Amino acid sequence: MADQLSQTARHAATQKDDKAYWAANVRIILISLVIWALVSFGFGILLRPMLSGIAVGGTDLGFWFAQQGSIIVFLALIFFYAWRMNKLDKEFGVDEE
Amino acid sequence: MDQFTINLLFVGASFALYIGIAIWARAGSTSEFYAAGRGVHPVTNGMATAADWMSAASFISMAGLIAFTGYDNSTFLMGWTGGYVLLALLLAPYLRKFGKYTVSEFIGDRFYSPTARLVAVICLIIASVTYVIGQMTGVGVAFGRFLEVSSTTGLLIGAVIVFAYAVFGGMKGVTYTQVAQYVVLITAYTIPAVFISLQLTGNPIPGLGLFGDHQATGEPLLATLDALLRDLGFNEYTTHNGDTFNMVLFTLSLMIGTAGLPHVIMRFFTVPKVSDARWSAGWALVFIALLYLTAPAVGAMARLNITDMFWPNGAQSEPVSLEQIENDPRYDWMATWQKTGLLGWEDKNGDGKIAYFNDKNPDAVAKAEAAGWGSANELTNFNNDILVLANPEIANLPSWVIGLVAAGGLAAALSTAAGLLLAISSAVSHDLLKGQLTPNMSEKTELLSARIAMAVSIAVATWLGLNPPGFAAQTVALAFGLAAATIFPALMMGIFTKVNSKGAVAGMLTGLVVTLVYIFLHKGWFFVPDTNSFTDADPLLGSIKSTSFGAVGAALNFTVAFIVSKMTAPIPREIEELVESVRIPRGAGTAVDH
Incomplete structure (x- = not known):
């Protein structure tokens, strides 16, 4: 009986942990996606007129973001996410051993 | 030795290499045929994904589209790389945890409905066949040039070779062959770009040379190009001339389409662990970025060289x-x-x-x-599609570089066509026949029907490729729109929401039908020329071109799915548990077939 109780308690604790893990994951995803949209749709397209004052090699910073910068930031984002999530997996003990 | 012989040598040698690897790693079992036994390292997998991904559209077509339009076609660059962020953050690790072989298996199980699986299969086949049409256009250009025949004859010869090549092995053969193809294609793409960048700017890195000074004039390269084009009455290269709204929608369609294409997603089923799936997407983008950071330089420098040719x-x-x-x-x-x-x-x-x-x-x-x-x-x-292949000749580079580029262009077209044909054949034999119609089919019959499906799809794609609805990259963009409007929303809702089966089916069908009709209205019904009622110059809805409609289709898919799901019964208990287990990496065993 006592054993059963502790098992239920453990089960509830795991479920709570899983919820917190997922919430943390979703938060990291949201932050990453804001940066993702900012460098491409933002700097590369919609905000380009605002960046037109910053000259880069015969054109402006917006052009650089559209053809080079956004891609470099995308790369950084994916590696950041993989590193951060693998750390999070360990913090919550949900990594694959 | 004349150029034709040199091309033949380079193309012949690279082909011998691929076929050799395909024979060496021939698929023995169904599991190897589809997923290479899940023993592929993330870096290897990333390289193979890059080869799979960078098709005739990226290699042959994209720089040409950028060259002749300028800044406005940066959409291709951002769209086809930004999608990997979505893939890495929103799909890859969860689909790996789920641990089945195909995208439609996930949709079928998560939405606990054979109908959902069937609808997903149909969406996958339509998007993939459209994609193959674009590849065949590129194959036609590449073979036409290299054999010095018309692009139509080139297309027919290319179709036979693609078929022979794709039926050889399954994913295992394809994975290692594609690593070889990646090496060939990236070398072929970057070597001429480095040469040309050195000639024009003195900088060996094309992506830096693009923003450097033009050696002949001492002015920045892009300023020189802008001035030259202005003198000839063209739009300046660096200015934004098109419609901003359409540009945003088009970029978004390419991004979400990237994350919805079966032949790319399938790659993430082949890594050993969930954490590897996350790294794999990053490695894939590293190898893709090598080409994508070079492509805009190739475009601008080629435009300058071509214009100089005509105005010496x-x-x-x-x-x-x-x-x-x-x-x-x-x-x-x-x-x-x-x-x-x-x-x-x-x-x-x-x-x-x-x-x-x-x-x-x-x-x-x-x-x-x-x-x-x-x-x-x-x-x-x-024709914009000839720019990359003609580029080394225009820049007067040595003959071996020209031969190398011919081999690279063919590698790009072949690797993607093979990956897509594999996705189509697995959809037909594994999901449609074995999953729905004849569940008791033997492994041998399954492999046979997979090969028949490949033959049929390549025949259809070749026939439609004779009258393509656009340049290679534009046709491919349509395929992305279809994937964006159908598969991506279903996968994302399957992981991040508790949308039920009726919602998912209604959403996918809405996305598919609306997007397909919009494309057919602009590009002709079933891409048959002259059956279109509108053109992309004057589209049906505002400034939304048919290539950009995928993002709208995706938004409709999400909306319909949420509304229908709210009005019908919630998902059963065991599916709720499935969703929860997919979200947690622990316990991702080797994947199972059912």
Whole structure:
């Protein structure tokens, strides 16, 4: 009986942990996606007129973001996410051993 | 040794390599055929994904589209790389945890419905076949040039080779072959770009040279190009001329389409662990970025070189003479490309000169008339798809570079066509036949039907590829729109929400039908020419071109799915548990077949 109780308690604790893990994951995803949209749709397209004052090699910073910068930031984002999530997996003990 | 023999040597040697690897790693079991036994390292997997991903559209077509449009076509660069962020953050690790072989298996199980699986299979097949049509266009251009025949003949020869090549092995053969193909294609793409960047800017890294100074003028390269194009009445290279709303939608369609294409997603089923799936997407993008950071430099530098060819002494001086085109060896590439039917020029006013300018711009026409060059642009045809392949010849690079580029272009087209054919054949044999119609099929029959499905799809794609709905990259963009409107929303809702089966089916069907109809209205029904009611120059809805509609289709998919799901019964308990287990990496065993 006592054993059963502790098992239920453990089960509830795991479920709570899983919820917190997922919430943390979703938060990291949201932050990453804001940066993702900012460098491409933002700097590369919609905000380009605002960046037109910053000259880069015969054109402006917006052009650089559209053809080079956004891609470099995308790369950084994916590696950041993989590193951060693998750390999070360990913090919550949900990594694959 | 003449150029034709050198091309033949390079193409022949690279093919021998791929076929050798395919035989060496031939698939024995169904599991190996689809997922290479899940023993592929993330870096290897990333490289193979990059080869799979970078098709004729990326290699042959994209830089040409950027060259002739300029800044506005940065959409391809951002769209086809930004999708990997979505893939890495929103799909890859969860689909790996789920641990089945195909995308439609996930949709079928998560939405606990054979109907959902069937609808997903249909969406996958339609998007993939459209994609293969674009590849076949590129194959036609590449084989046409390399064998010095018309692009139609090139297409037919290419189709036979793609077929022979794809039926050889399954994913295992394809994975290692694609690593070899990646090496060939990236070398072929970057070597001429480095040469040209050195010639024009003195900087060996093309992505830096693009923003460097033009050695001949001492001015920034892009400023030189802008001034030259302005003189000839064209739009400046770096300015934004098109519609901003359409540009945003198009980029978004390419991004979410990337994350919805079966042949790319399938790659993430083949890594050993969930954490590897996250790294794999990053490695794939590293290898893809090597080409994508180079492509805009290739485009701008080629545009400058081509324009200089036709105005050897600058746009203020005389156009190139017919005599020079015929006799100067630097212009030999024009005669070879003329044979493919993709390049054409005509001395319309009989002055012995070929004047290249924008004859839709009244100021440029007035200037040309005053100078006696006539009122029409005499470079009558310059197919955007030939730019990358013709680039080394235009820049007067050594013959071996030209041979290498021919081999690289074919590698790009072949690797993607093979990956797509694999996705189509697994959809038909594994999901449609074994999953739905004849569950008791033996492994042998399954492999056979997979190969028959490949043959049928390549025949359809070749037939439609003879009259493609656009340049290779544009046709491919349509396939992305379809994937964006159907598969991506279903996968994302399957992981991040508790949308039920009726919602998912209604959403996918809405996305598919609306997007397909919108495309057919603009590109012709089933891509048959002259059956379209609208054109992309004057689209049905505002400024939304058919290539950009995928994002709208995706939004409709999400909306319909949420509404229908709210109005019908919630998902059962065991599916709720499935969703929860997919979200947690722990316990991702080796994947199972059912």
